[in-house]
Amino acid sequence: MRIAILTTKLSGGGAEFVARVWAEWLAAHGHDTRIITTSPTDETRLPGGARVRPLGATGHARLVRALRRELIREPADALVAVQSYPNLLALAATVRLANRPAVLISERNITSREGEPPTRGERLKLLAAQRFYRRADVVVAISHPVAAELIGAYGVLRSRLVIVPNPAGQRSEVRARHRQQPSPFDPEAPLNLVLPMRLVPQKRAPLAVAAAAILRAQGVDARLVCFGQGPGLDELEQAARAAEVPLSIPGWTSDWVADTPANAIAVLPSYREGFGNVLVEAALGGIPSVAVSNSYGVADALVPTISGELALAGTPEDLAAAILRARSASIGRVDEWARRFSSDNSGALLLRAIEKATRRTSRTGPRPRPTVMVSAVGQFDNVGDTVLRRGFLDHLRTLGPLRVYVGDKSDDYISGLGLQQGDIAVRNGAQWRRAVSRQLLAGRGIYAFDTGETEAQAPFARRYLKLAPLLAINRLRGGFAVQLGTGVRESTPWRRPIAAVLRVCTMVTWRDDMSRRIMGIGSVTPDWAFALGSDDELLTDDARPRPFLAIAVRQGLSHAARDKPTAEWIATVRRLADTLGLEPVVLAQIERDGPLADELAERLGCTAITWVDDNHARQEERLRSVYRDSAIILTDRLHAAVIGATEGAVPVALTTGPLDKVTRTLEGANIVGTSVPRALPSYDEALSVMTDALSRRSEIMRAVGHARTVLNDLTAALRTRTHG
Structure with a gap:
């Protein structure tokens, strides 16, 4: 049996001595035993063969996380804690832990005090013990008076209580x-x-x-x-x-x-x-x-x-x-009476208590995976919005069953999210808000903010602030909340309340470094759209024919005007294609880009791939089939660049400056030096960038593969934080 014993240190008092004797006895009797200490120690192995693992952390929260990591790194069948503080650490570290060991806590003393005013820390420890001791699978008492106090003062059930005499005679x-x-x-x-x-x-x-x-x-x-x-x-x-x-x-x-x-x-x-x-x-x-x-x-x-x-x-x-x-x-x-306190008798009784605890945990069975609540509402006609959210949902699904808010989005939009059997799509806003409130107040499951792009503006800030009390209660009760892979357009004073709310989250990441610097919290991980696309074998196949220069250009809108490409721009693109030996093809990443795509294709004398209906899944596959045959994707659409890269096309961004979201998001995935001014004022500069990018194709494709690894590691880290 794999048994871990948690104590403060290896010497210095009676409890530490008992933990050491138990560990040596269990190891000597063939059990894979390690003793975990909250304090540093130079010992690595005890005489009986038990291994020693110091947690190497200080502070209550850090010790809980360190113990949780230790149990995930090396799972145990049973965790035996010795003394009040290790007892509380063991109970806290195993909350919602996948492959949770049977938890045995061992109380060594009478806590009732006469004439000894407890310190604030002792009072808090006592209150925590009164609330949480009853959650242990088995509670070990050192003596009958200690057992009586555990029942009367701590509410421990008699059925979970055993008395294991100390190996005091050892x-x-x-x-x-x-x-x-x-x-x-x-x-x-x-x-x-x-x-x-x-x-x-x-x-x-x-x-x-x-x-x-x-x-x-x-x-x-x-x-x-x-x-x-x-x-x-x-x-x-x-x-x-x-x-x-x-x-x-x-x-x-x-x-x-x-x-x-x-x-x-x-x-x-x-x-x-x-x-x-x-x-x-x-x-x-x-x-x-x-x-x-x-x-x-x-x-x-x-x-x-x-x-x-x-x-x-x-x-x-x-x-x-x-x-x-x-x-x-x-x-x-x-001698006969004292045999009760021998290491053999104490160890044998402890082993019986461990077996009792493991039988109990095997009856209760594995804990259900936590429900993941996540919003996936993007633009109705933007393939990029469903692609990045599908990548996000695919990773979240590995943590637990999904409950996804889609609002009033059509079935054509939802087709791009790749929902699977077992996922629950929620359309009613009031129903969604009630479900979120219930889950956060109960401290159960995982709440994931929508990914993609957000704005540091008043409406968004108010939305975060409304959730703040629920998120705080959720965290106090052991729940989890995350915001992962989001981008921020620009810095405004509203970033401060949003960042304050995000500090309550379990994990926060941004898809680019500028967003992280604006918000002042979290780390940088690649955009979730990098999680999808062709496998590494296709991406790194340099012998595969790629005859196309894919082009995707944003259509100007009334609230976001864009200059239509000029005749000079058309001539430069045509010349670049000829010089590189590529055939241009214009694609509409967003349905509303269709008219411009048709016009550019006519002016360039090439084909346009526009939307034939409103179905996101079908349009995505049409786009990907072209990107798989393209050497370059030239675009000012962020997710045209990312989707193209995940199909093996080298992304070249048409940018309005170094802080353009396409450039900074590509840099968030370590794809650098592939941007040109949107207006293409210089043919020579554009050709130099594109030629250099093509020469670095292997490097860029490795960056795509690394981005996927980072996203996998992020999900694994979240799994560790939430349920091991």
């Missing part, structure tokens, strides 16, 4: 098999009260000083030996000096039992313990111990009159009385 197991019965206490020798613990408020170390002072007043030479460090060290030393109690501080060691002097009793005066590893370690080492009866988990780790004594309450007098009882009692052998 460090003493070998020595315990060879030790003799503990020797009787020597009443003439000093009584060493051992404090094997971290010096923090919950441990109440000064209480042991007060108990020792009482014993000394009764004629017992009680002395303190502290195997620990922590923020309470100064307080302990001051208390010992004030009470005139001898105190030595060897500090924490890997095996404090071996370093304990003779005539010793382990004292644990804590007011709360999830378990009390040191009590079991002491018993296995033949050292009696004393703890406070009302400190929760110690009742699982100490057997009164057998391995030690329980003080009635947490007062110096009660603690001193328990110490005297422990010194005078005949502490019995504990």
Whole structure:
């Protein structure tokens, strides 16, 4: 079984020790085990063969993403988290994760605090645990009191709760098999009260000083030996000096039992313990111990009159009385009882808990793929608008079932979108808005803004701002929103509110660098129309005959006037075609370009390919069939250039300047140096650019192939972010 154990680090405390022992045991028993740490470590492999993988990130969000990437990079059958913070990381990182492992969380302590005001971070962690612990497949408790708190305070179902004893005896197991019965206490020798613990408020170390002072007043030479460090060290030393109690501080060691002097009793005066590893370690080492009866988990780790004594309450007098009882009692052998806390027993019980969790996840089955909601509304007579959206939809479909808003577009327009069985087309605007609101408020699925061209103008900004609250709620609840491969015409002050809304999105990309610089957010990826077209074999076939010079020119409109090509322009194009040995052919990329295409074809003495009906799919195929036989596509239509390039024609842009959208979008796909002024004022300049572009045909076709790779990588990255 592939098992990952998540912990903060490999040493420094009881929980870290347990995580390490579990990992070593599982690896030694044939499981593919790795231990993932949130802190840096130089170790790469543990003695049992378990691998070590530090996440290499800081900050809560980065750690969640790093853990998610780790589980995607190397899937696991089960993820076992040890301690509160790793528990929350594990639950957050596996939300909507494809191939999600069974998630087991392990709580090690009692969270109820007396006299210890929690910090803000601790309060937030507690609130998160109360909300999310119940989502784990199995919850592992260290002791019965911890289990009771998990049920009562966290709402964990009893059916998902198991108690796995700590492998607390692992460090003493070998020595315990060879030790003799503990020797009787020597009443003439000093009584060493051992404090094997971290010096923090919950441990109440000064209480042991007060108990020792009482014993000394009764004629017992009680002395303190502290195997620990922590923020309470100064307080302990001051208390010992004030009470005139001898105190030595060897500090924490890997095996404090071996370093304990003779005539010793382990004292644990804590007011709360999830378990009390040191009590079991002491018993296995033949050292009696004393703890406070009302400190929760110690009742699982100490057997009164057998391995030690329980003080009635947490007062110096009660603690001193328990110490005297422990010194005078005949502490019995504990080997059979302590076997419960062996690494073998703890590891075997953990494995059973893992198997229980994996059975549960196998019953629930794989999670359904998230629904992708996307708008695909473009110009009714523009093949380029349906081509780029079809490329976008084809990639989104790999993430989940599509629900596509098409509005009032005709079936002829929709034919170009390439909708497939299972896709749901939505025409009613009110119905679409309700569906979007429901999905975003629920934090389910993926919302994709329309691709293509957008404008930083007031109507567009208002549309983004209306969505902003829904997008924020969607992100907080674990949903996803993207805007990918969009272009912006020009910079206006309205870009600022649009950019602010886009910061809530999971991923934002632009089809050209100018758009990215205008908006100040996201990265650059090629236009989605590059995703379609002929395969690389056809694109790189230099032996394929390409007799045509394809020409596609924009028709001027009342709101976007364009000068009609002059006689000089016609003569230059005719001369270029003759010089290059190509036959011109004029195409109408958009239906409204048809009259101009017919006119130019007549003036050039060549054929025009215009629309025979309104069907986008049929017109697209007519255009592509010409581009597949063209050496060059000369155009001021962006998607004539892109579609032509994806069929093997070298794109040469007729531009109005360096910031023309055709030029900058081609550059977004690393196709550079293929633009000429739209008016073609210089035959020599145009011929030089076209000749150079043809000589670089292989380079340009490689750029087309690379653009497709970038788009595939973008989709894979989005899949990783959304559901692995």
